[in-house]
Amino acid sequence: MATEVLQTMTGEEMVALSKKHTLFEWSAQSKVDPIPVAKAKGIYFWTPEGKRFIDFNSQLMCVNIGHGDERVIRAIQQQVEVLAYANPFMATEPRARLGAKLAAIAPGDIDCFFFTNGGSEANENAIKIARLATGRNKILARYRSYHGATHGSMMLTGDPRRWAAEPGMPGVVHVLDPYHGLERGWETAQQSLAMLEEIIQLEGPHTIAAFILESVSGTNGVLVPPDGYMQGVRELCTKHGILMICDEVMAGFGRTGEWFAINHWNVVPDMISMAKGLTSAYVQLGAVGMRRALADHFKDKVFYGGLTYNSHPMGCAAALATIQVYEEDRLLENTRKMGAVMKELLQNLQSRHPTVGAVRSIGLFGIVELVRNRSTREPMAPFNGSSEEMAALGRFFREQGLYTLLRWNTFFTNPPLCITEKELREGFAIIDRGLEATDKAVVG
Ligand SMILES: Cc1ncc(COP(=O)(O)O)c(C=O)c1O
Secondary structure: OHHHHHOOOOHHHHHHHHHHHOOOOOOOHHHOOOOOOOEEEEOEEEOOOOOEEEEOOHHHHOOOOOEOOHHHHHHHHHHHHHOOOOOOOOOOHHHHHHHHHHHHHOOOOEEEEEEEOOHHHHHHHHHHHHHHHHOOOEEEEEOOOOOOOOHHHHHHOOOHHHHHHOOOOOOEEEEOOOEOHHHHOEOOHHHHHHHHHHHHHHHOHHHEEEEEEEOOEOOOOOEOOOOOHHHHHHHHHHHHOOEEEEEOOOOOOOOOOOOOHHHHHOOOOOEEEEOHHHOOOOOOOEEEEEEHHHHHHOOOOOOOOOOOOOOOHHHHHHHHHHHHHHHHOOHHHHHHHHHHHHHHHHHHHHHHOOOEEEEEEEOOEEEEEEEOEOOOOOEOOOOOOOOHHHHHHHHHHHHOOEEOOEEOOEEEEOOOOOOOHHHHHHHHHHHHHHHHHHHOOOEO
Protein backbone atom coordinates (compact mmCIF):
# COMPACT_ATOMS: atom_id res chain seq x y z
CA MET A 1 0.00 0.00 0.00
CA ALA A 2 2.71 2.46 1.06
CA THR A 3 4.68 1.67 -2.08
CA GLU A 4 1.64 2.36 -4.26
CA VAL A 5 1.21 5.76 -2.65
CA LEU A 6 4.88 6.58 -3.26
CA GLN A 7 4.69 5.51 -6.88
CA THR A 8 1.79 7.75 -7.84
CA MET A 9 4.05 10.78 -8.25
CA THR A 10 6.49 11.47 -11.03
CA GLY A 11 9.96 12.69 -10.13
CA GLU A 12 9.09 16.11 -11.46
CA GLU A 13 5.99 16.33 -9.24
CA MET A 14 7.97 15.22 -6.18
CA VAL A 15 10.56 17.92 -6.78
CA ALA A 16 8.06 20.68 -7.54
CA LEU A 17 5.86 19.99 -4.50
CA SER A 18 8.81 19.47 -2.16
CA LYS A 19 10.33 22.76 -3.32
CA LYS A 20 7.04 24.59 -2.92
CA HIS A 21 6.18 23.44 0.59
CA THR A 22 9.43 22.37 2.27
CA LEU A 23 12.81 23.95 2.94
CA PHE A 24 16.01 22.31 1.70
CA GLU A 25 19.10 22.49 3.91
CA TRP A 26 22.01 24.92 3.63
CA SER A 27 20.75 26.35 0.35
CA ALA A 28 19.10 29.28 -1.34
CA GLN A 29 15.89 27.57 -2.35
CA SER A 30 15.92 28.81 -5.95
CA LYS A 31 19.26 27.05 -6.45
CA VAL A 32 18.33 23.54 -5.24
CA ASP A 33 17.93 20.76 -7.77
CA PRO A 34 17.14 17.63 -5.75
CA ILE A 35 17.26 14.11 -7.16
CA PRO A 36 13.82 12.50 -6.72
CA VAL A 37 14.27 9.15 -4.99
CA ALA A 38 11.68 6.37 -5.05
CA LYS A 39 13.50 3.25 -3.86
CA ALA A 40 16.89 1.91 -2.85
CA LYS A 41 18.64 -1.43 -2.47
CA GLY A 42 22.22 -2.31 -1.58
CA ILE A 43 24.52 0.38 -2.94
CA TYR A 44 21.99 1.72 -5.46
CA PHE A 45 18.94 3.98 -5.46
CA TRP A 46 16.43 4.81 -8.18
CA THR A 47 14.32 7.74 -9.31
CA PRO A 48 10.58 7.10 -9.91
CA GLU A 49 11.38 6.95 -13.64
CA GLY A 50 13.88 4.15 -13.00
CA LYS A 51 17.19 6.01 -13.37
CA ARG A 52 19.72 4.16 -11.23
CA PHE A 53 22.38 5.83 -9.10
CA ILE A 54 25.36 4.22 -7.44
CA ASP A 55 25.36 5.71 -3.94
CA PHE A 56 28.98 6.75 -3.48
CA ASN A 57 28.25 8.76 -0.34
CA SER A 58 25.96 6.33 1.54
CA GLN A 59 23.44 9.21 1.28
CA LEU A 60 24.92 11.51 3.97
CA MET A 61 27.71 9.13 5.03
CA CYS A 62 25.12 7.24 7.03
CA VAL A 63 23.61 4.23 5.21
CA ASN A 64 26.69 2.19 6.13
CA ILE A 65 25.15 -1.29 5.82
CA GLY A 66 23.57 -0.42 2.45
CA HIS A 67 19.97 0.20 1.52
CA GLY A 68 16.92 -2.00 2.07
CA ASP A 69 18.38 -4.66 4.37
CA GLU A 70 15.52 -7.03 5.20
CA ARG A 71 16.89 -7.87 8.64
CA VAL A 72 16.69 -4.28 9.83
CA ILE A 73 13.34 -3.72 8.12
CA ARG A 74 11.89 -6.76 9.92
CA ALA A 75 13.29 -5.65 13.28
CA ILE A 76 11.65 -2.24 12.88
CA GLN A 77 8.36 -3.84 11.82
CA GLN A 78 8.39 -6.22 14.78
CA GLN A 79 9.17 -3.42 17.23
CA VAL A 80 6.43 -1.12 15.97
CA GLU A 81 3.88 -3.91 16.30
CA VAL A 82 4.82 -4.65 19.91
CA LEU A 83 5.74 -1.24 21.29
CA ALA A 84 6.16 1.82 19.09
CA TYR A 85 6.95 4.17 21.94
CA ALA A 86 7.46 4.36 25.68
CA ASN A 87 8.44 7.52 27.45
CA PRO A 88 12.08 7.96 28.46
CA PHE A 89 11.42 7.52 32.19
CA MET A 90 10.56 3.89 31.44
CA ALA A 91 12.81 0.95 30.72
CA THR A 92 12.32 -1.11 27.57
CA GLU A 93 14.00 -4.20 26.20
CA PRO A 94 15.53 -2.52 23.10
CA ARG A 95 16.91 0.27 25.30
CA ALA A 96 18.40 -2.22 27.77
CA ARG A 97 19.89 -4.44 25.09
CA LEU A 98 21.31 -1.57 23.04
CA GLY A 99 23.00 0.03 26.07
CA ALA A 100 24.65 -3.29 26.90
CA LYS A 101 25.67 -3.93 23.28
CA LEU A 102 27.23 -0.50 22.86
CA ALA A 103 29.10 -0.94 26.15
CA ALA A 104 30.61 -4.10 24.65
CA ILE A 105 31.83 -2.43 21.44
CA ALA A 106 32.76 1.07 22.65
CA PRO A 107 36.39 1.84 23.50
CA GLY A 108 37.75 1.24 27.02
CA ASP A 109 35.35 1.69 29.90
CA ILE A 110 32.78 3.75 28.00
CA ASP A 111 29.71 1.85 29.16
CA CYS A 112 26.88 4.31 29.72
CA PHE A 113 24.84 5.99 26.97
CA PHE A 114 22.30 8.76 26.58
CA PHE A 115 20.18 8.31 23.45
CA THR A 116 19.13 11.21 21.23
CA ASN A 117 17.54 11.81 17.83
CA GLY A 118 20.80 12.39 16.01
CA GLY A 119 24.34 13.67 16.08
CA SER A 120 23.70 17.33 16.91
CA GLU A 121 21.76 16.40 20.03
CA ALA A 122 24.43 13.88 21.00
CA ASN A 123 26.98 16.69 20.98
CA GLU A 124 24.63 19.07 22.81
CA ASN A 125 24.36 16.54 25.60
CA ALA A 126 28.08 15.81 25.58
CA ILE A 127 28.91 19.43 26.33
CA LYS A 128 26.12 19.61 28.89
CA ILE A 129 27.56 16.56 30.66
CA ALA A 130 31.09 18.02 30.46
CA ARG A 131 29.99 21.29 32.04
CA LEU A 132 27.96 19.58 34.76
CA ALA A 133 30.74 17.13 35.61
CA THR A 134 33.67 19.57 35.62
CA GLY A 135 31.96 22.73 36.81
CA ARG A 136 33.88 24.51 34.03
CA ASN A 137 32.36 26.36 31.11
CA LYS A 138 34.63 26.61 28.09
CA ILE A 139 34.71 24.07 25.27
CA LEU A 140 37.58 23.77 22.82
CA ALA A 141 36.71 22.72 19.28
CA ARG A 142 38.52 22.80 15.95
CA TYR A 143 37.98 25.11 12.97
CA ARG A 144 37.88 22.38 10.33
CA SER A 145 34.94 20.60 11.93
CA TYR A 146 31.22 20.04 11.78
CA HIS A 147 29.37 19.09 14.96
CA GLY A 148 25.74 19.75 14.05
CA ALA A 149 23.16 22.43 13.43
CA THR A 150 21.35 22.83 16.75
CA HIS A 151 22.27 25.93 18.71
CA GLY A 152 25.19 24.65 20.79
CA SER A 153 26.48 22.14 18.23
CA MET A 154 26.44 24.87 15.61
CA MET A 155 28.75 26.94 17.79
CA LEU A 156 31.08 23.95 18.26
CA THR A 157 31.19 23.64 14.47
CA GLY A 158 34.28 25.38 13.15
CA ASP A 159 33.44 25.56 9.44
CA PRO A 160 31.53 28.36 7.68
CA ARG A 161 28.15 26.81 8.42
CA ARG A 162 28.55 28.42 11.87
CA TRP A 163 28.84 32.00 10.65
CA ALA A 164 25.15 32.77 10.03
CA ALA A 165 24.17 31.57 13.53
CA GLU A 166 26.62 33.81 15.39
CA PRO A 167 26.72 35.15 18.01
CA GLY A 168 25.57 31.96 19.65
CA MET A 169 26.31 30.04 22.82
CA PRO A 170 29.30 31.67 24.53
CA GLY A 171 32.32 29.78 25.80
CA VAL A 172 33.52 27.98 22.67
CA VAL A 173 37.17 28.49 21.69
CA HIS A 174 38.28 27.25 18.29
CA VAL A 175 41.76 25.90 17.66
CA LEU A 176 43.57 25.06 14.44
CA ASP A 177 43.95 21.55 13.06
CA PRO A 178 47.18 19.90 11.96
CA TYR A 179 45.86 20.40 8.39
CA HIS A 180 45.98 23.88 6.83
CA GLY A 181 44.46 23.33 3.40
CA LEU A 182 45.85 22.17 0.08
CA GLU A 183 48.32 25.01 -0.35
CA ARG A 184 49.92 24.89 3.12
CA GLY A 185 49.47 21.18 3.88
CA TRP A 186 50.08 19.41 7.18
CA GLU A 187 51.86 20.22 10.42
CA THR A 188 53.42 17.47 12.47
CA ALA A 189 51.56 16.12 15.48
CA GLN A 190 54.14 17.80 17.75
CA GLN A 191 53.67 21.24 16.17
CA SER A 192 49.90 20.99 16.37
CA LEU A 193 49.99 19.78 19.98
CA ALA A 194 52.31 22.65 20.96
CA MET A 195 49.77 25.11 19.54
CA LEU A 196 47.00 23.36 21.45
CA GLU A 197 48.90 23.46 24.72
CA GLU A 198 49.65 27.16 24.26
CA ILE A 199 45.96 27.90 23.74
CA ILE A 200 45.03 25.83 26.81
CA GLN A 201 47.55 27.85 28.83
CA LEU A 202 46.32 31.20 27.47
CA GLU A 203 42.64 30.34 28.04
CA GLY A 204 43.30 28.98 31.55
CA PRO A 205 43.07 25.18 31.86
CA HIS A 206 40.80 25.47 34.93
CA THR A 207 38.15 27.20 32.75
CA ILE A 208 38.02 24.49 30.07
CA ALA A 209 35.48 21.67 30.46
CA ALA A 210 36.16 19.73 27.28
CA PHE A 211 37.85 19.47 23.91
CA ILE A 212 35.54 18.09 21.22
CA LEU A 213 37.04 16.79 17.99
CA GLU A 214 36.12 14.49 15.16
CA SER A 215 38.41 11.45 15.32
CA VAL A 216 38.63 11.71 11.53
CA SER A 217 37.11 15.01 10.35
CA GLY A 218 34.36 14.31 7.83
CA THR A 219 32.92 16.99 5.57
CA ASN A 220 35.92 19.20 6.28
CA GLY A 221 38.15 16.85 4.36
CA VAL A 222 38.48 13.27 5.66
CA LEU A 223 41.36 14.55 7.75
CA VAL A 224 43.18 11.58 9.21
CA PRO A 225 45.31 12.93 12.10
CA PRO A 226 49.04 12.30 12.03
CA ASP A 227 50.17 9.49 14.34
CA GLY A 228 50.76 10.76 17.82
CA TYR A 229 48.19 13.57 17.57
CA MET A 230 45.29 11.76 19.23
CA GLN A 231 47.58 10.27 21.89
CA GLY A 232 48.94 13.78 22.54
CA VAL A 233 45.45 15.26 22.80
CA ARG A 234 44.57 12.54 25.31
CA GLU A 235 47.66 13.35 27.41
CA LEU A 236 47.02 17.09 27.37
CA CYS A 237 43.37 16.60 28.34
CA THR A 238 44.28 14.25 31.18
CA LYS A 239 47.02 16.60 32.39
CA HIS A 240 44.65 19.57 32.60
CA GLY A 241 41.47 17.79 33.75
CA ILE A 242 39.82 18.56 30.40
CA LEU A 243 37.35 15.97 29.07
CA MET A 244 38.13 14.60 25.62
CA ILE A 245 35.01 14.18 23.47
CA CYS A 246 35.38 12.29 20.19
CA ASP A 247 32.67 13.08 17.68
CA GLU A 248 32.23 9.82 15.75
CA VAL A 249 28.90 10.69 14.20
CA MET A 250 30.39 10.23 10.73
CA ALA A 251 33.58 8.26 11.39
CA GLY A 252 32.02 5.67 13.69
CA PHE A 253 30.35 2.34 12.94
CA GLY A 254 32.80 0.79 10.57
CA ARG A 255 33.37 3.70 8.19
CA THR A 256 37.15 3.58 8.83
CA GLY A 257 37.34 -0.22 9.26
CA GLU A 258 36.98 -0.11 13.07
CA TRP A 259 33.86 0.20 15.18
CA PHE A 260 35.14 3.65 16.12
CA ALA A 261 37.87 5.61 14.32
CA ILE A 262 39.63 6.46 17.58
CA ASN A 263 40.51 2.75 17.90
CA HIS A 264 43.17 3.28 15.21
CA TRP A 265 45.18 5.18 17.80
CA ASN A 266 44.26 3.11 20.90
CA VAL A 267 42.96 6.15 22.72
CA VAL A 268 39.98 6.12 25.08
CA PRO A 269 38.14 9.45 25.07
CA ASP A 270 35.95 10.48 28.01
CA MET A 271 32.92 10.70 25.77
CA ILE A 272 32.06 9.56 22.29
CA SER A 273 29.15 10.85 20.23
CA MET A 274 27.54 8.77 17.51
CA ALA A 275 24.52 8.66 15.15
CA LYS A 276 24.30 7.95 11.39
CA GLY A 277 25.85 4.45 11.09
CA LEU A 278 24.42 3.50 14.50
CA THR A 279 21.15 2.68 12.72
CA SER A 280 22.47 3.17 9.17
CA ALA A 281 19.77 5.86 9.11
CA TYR A 282 16.91 3.34 8.79
CA VAL A 283 15.43 5.18 11.77
CA GLN A 284 16.96 8.23 13.41
CA LEU A 285 19.02 7.69 16.55
CA GLY A 286 22.06 9.26 18.15
CA ALA A 287 23.88 8.66 21.41
CA VAL A 288 26.59 10.00 23.63
CA GLY A 289 28.63 7.38 25.45
CA MET A 290 30.66 8.15 28.56
CA ARG A 291 33.28 6.47 30.70
CA ARG A 292 32.22 4.87 33.94
CA ALA A 293 33.70 7.59 36.18
CA LEU A 294 31.76 10.23 34.30
CA ALA A 295 28.52 8.25 34.45
CA ASP A 296 29.08 7.83 38.20
CA HIS A 297 29.05 11.61 38.60
CA PHE A 298 25.30 11.42 38.02
CA LYS A 299 24.67 8.74 40.66
CA ASP A 300 23.81 11.34 43.27
CA LYS A 301 23.73 14.48 41.15
CA VAL A 302 20.90 15.23 38.76
CA PHE A 303 21.51 14.77 35.04
CA TYR A 304 19.80 17.89 33.74
CA GLY A 305 18.91 16.66 30.26
CA GLY A 306 15.97 15.10 28.49
CA LEU A 307 14.20 14.49 25.21
CA THR A 308 10.75 13.09 24.47
CA TYR A 309 12.32 10.67 22.02
CA ASN A 310 15.29 9.68 24.18
CA SER A 311 15.79 5.89 23.92
CA HIS A 312 13.02 5.58 21.34
CA PRO A 313 12.20 1.86 21.02
CA MET A 314 12.14 1.99 17.21
CA GLY A 315 15.56 3.63 17.07
CA CYS A 316 17.02 1.21 19.60
CA ALA A 317 15.55 -1.83 17.79
CA ALA A 318 16.90 -0.55 14.46
CA ALA A 319 20.35 0.00 16.00
CA LEU A 320 20.46 -3.51 17.48
CA ALA A 321 19.53 -5.06 14.13
CA THR A 322 22.03 -2.85 12.29
CA ILE A 323 24.87 -3.80 14.63
CA GLN A 324 23.97 -7.44 14.05
CA VAL A 325 24.28 -6.88 10.29
CA TYR A 326 27.78 -5.37 10.73
CA GLU A 327 28.71 -8.52 12.65
CA GLU A 328 26.96 -11.17 10.54
CA ASP A 329 28.24 -9.75 7.24
CA ARG A 330 31.70 -8.95 8.65
CA LEU A 331 31.40 -5.40 7.36
CA LEU A 332 34.40 -4.09 9.31
CA GLU A 333 36.53 -6.70 7.59
CA ASN A 334 35.03 -5.86 4.20
CA THR A 335 35.70 -2.17 4.83
CA ARG A 336 39.35 -2.87 5.54
CA LYS A 337 39.63 -5.00 2.41
CA MET A 338 37.71 -2.67 0.11
CA GLY A 339 39.43 0.29 1.78
CA ALA A 340 42.77 -1.05 0.56
CA VAL A 341 41.34 -1.36 -2.97
CA MET A 342 39.89 2.16 -2.75
CA LYS A 343 43.23 3.59 -1.60
CA GLU A 344 44.84 2.18 -4.72
CA LEU A 345 42.07 3.48 -6.95
CA LEU A 346 42.44 6.94 -5.40
CA GLN A 347 46.21 6.93 -5.84
CA ASN A 348 45.72 5.79 -9.40
CA LEU A 349 43.47 8.81 -10.04
CA GLN A 350 46.13 11.08 -8.59
CA SER A 351 48.88 9.62 -10.73
CA ARG A 352 46.91 10.05 -13.97
CA HIS A 353 44.89 13.26 -13.54
CA PRO A 354 46.72 16.57 -13.18
CA THR A 355 43.63 18.04 -11.51
CA VAL A 356 43.92 15.68 -8.52
CA GLY A 357 45.97 17.58 -5.95
CA ALA A 358 45.46 15.26 -2.97
CA VAL A 359 43.63 12.07 -2.06
CA ARG A 360 43.02 10.81 1.46
CA SER A 361 41.23 7.78 2.79
CA ILE A 362 40.88 5.48 5.75
CA GLY A 363 38.68 2.43 5.29
CA LEU A 364 35.80 3.45 3.01
CA PHE A 365 36.06 7.10 4.04
CA GLY A 366 37.67 8.91 1.11
CA ILE A 367 38.10 12.31 -0.50
CA VAL A 368 39.64 13.83 -3.61
CA GLU A 369 40.90 17.44 -3.59
CA LEU A 370 41.13 19.10 -6.98
CA VAL A 371 43.63 21.78 -7.99
CA ARG A 372 43.53 24.39 -10.73
CA ASN A 373 47.27 24.93 -10.67
CA ARG A 374 49.74 22.09 -10.09
CA SER A 375 52.62 24.34 -9.00
CA THR A 376 50.82 26.77 -6.67
CA ARG A 377 48.26 24.11 -5.64
CA GLU A 378 45.46 26.66 -6.00
CA PRO A 379 42.23 24.73 -5.34
CA MET A 380 39.73 24.15 -8.17
CA ALA A 381 37.19 26.16 -6.12
CA PRO A 382 37.91 28.71 -3.39
CA PHE A 383 37.41 28.14 0.35
CA ASN A 384 33.65 28.05 1.01
CA GLY A 385 32.95 28.58 -2.70
CA SER A 386 32.30 26.77 -5.95
CA SER A 387 33.47 27.04 -9.54
CA GLU A 388 32.16 26.26 -13.00
CA GLU A 389 34.51 23.25 -13.23
CA MET A 390 33.26 21.74 -9.96
CA ALA A 391 29.64 22.34 -11.00
CA ALA A 392 30.31 20.67 -14.36
CA LEU A 393 31.87 17.66 -12.63
CA GLY A 394 28.77 17.40 -10.42
CA ARG A 395 26.53 17.47 -13.49
CA PHE A 396 28.62 14.74 -15.14
CA PHE A 397 28.38 12.46 -12.11
CA ARG A 398 24.64 12.99 -12.02
CA GLU A 399 24.15 12.27 -15.72
CA GLN A 400 26.25 9.14 -15.39
CA GLY A 401 24.31 7.90 -12.34
CA LEU A 402 26.98 8.39 -9.67
CA TYR A 403 25.81 10.11 -6.52
CA THR A 404 28.31 11.74 -4.22
CA LEU A 405 28.86 14.92 -2.26
CA LEU A 406 30.80 17.73 -3.90
CA ARG A 407 31.98 20.49 -1.58
CA TRP A 408 34.20 23.43 -2.56
CA ASN A 409 37.17 21.85 -4.41
CA THR A 410 36.52 18.33 -3.12
CA PHE A 411 34.33 15.30 -3.68
CA PHE A 412 33.86 12.24 -1.51
CA THR A 413 34.10 8.49 -2.02
CA ASN A 414 32.11 7.03 0.89
CA PRO A 415 30.12 4.06 -0.42
CA PRO A 416 28.14 1.68 1.78
CA LEU A 417 30.41 -0.76 3.60
CA CYS A 418 28.85 -3.77 1.86
CA ILE A 419 30.28 -2.67 -1.51
CA THR A 420 32.10 -5.25 -3.65
CA GLU A 421 35.29 -4.66 -5.60
CA LYS A 422 33.37 -4.77 -8.89
CA GLU A 423 30.94 -2.09 -7.68
CA LEU A 424 33.78 0.04 -6.34
CA ARG A 425 35.52 -0.10 -9.72
CA GLU A 426 32.21 0.76 -11.44
CA GLY A 427 32.06 4.01 -9.42
CA PHE A 428 35.70 4.88 -9.99
CA ALA A 429 35.33 4.33 -13.75
CA ILE A 430 32.73 7.12 -13.82
CA ILE A 431 34.97 9.37 -11.68
CA ASP A 432 37.86 8.68 -14.03
CA ARG A 433 35.89 9.83 -17.06
CA GLY A 434 34.57 12.87 -15.21
CA LEU A 435 38.06 14.07 -14.32
CA GLU A 436 39.14 14.07 -17.96
CA ALA A 437 37.13 17.25 -18.49
CA THR A 438 38.36 18.83 -15.24
CA ASP A 439 41.97 18.13 -16.27
CA LYS A 440 41.58 20.57 -19.15
CA ALA A 441 41.26 23.48 -16.70
CA VAL A 442 44.60 22.74 -15.02
CA VAL A 443 47.64 24.95 -15.54
CA GLY A 444 51.14 24.87 -14.11
C1 LIG B 1 30.87 14.74 12.67
C2 LIG B 1 29.43 15.11 12.76
N1 LIG B 1 28.92 15.50 13.94
C3 LIG B 1 27.62 15.84 14.06
C4 LIG B 1 26.76 15.82 13.01
C5 LIG B 1 25.34 16.21 13.18
O1 LIG B 1 24.52 15.09 13.15
P1 LIG B 1 22.97 15.22 12.81
O2 LIG B 1 22.85 15.82 11.46
O3 LIG B 1 22.47 13.81 12.91
O4 LIG B 1 22.35 16.08 13.88
C6 LIG B 1 27.24 15.41 11.75
C7 LIG B 1 26.36 15.38 10.59
O5 LIG B 1 26.77 15.30 9.46
C8 LIG B 1 28.62 15.05 11.63
O6 LIG B 1 29.13 14.68 10.45
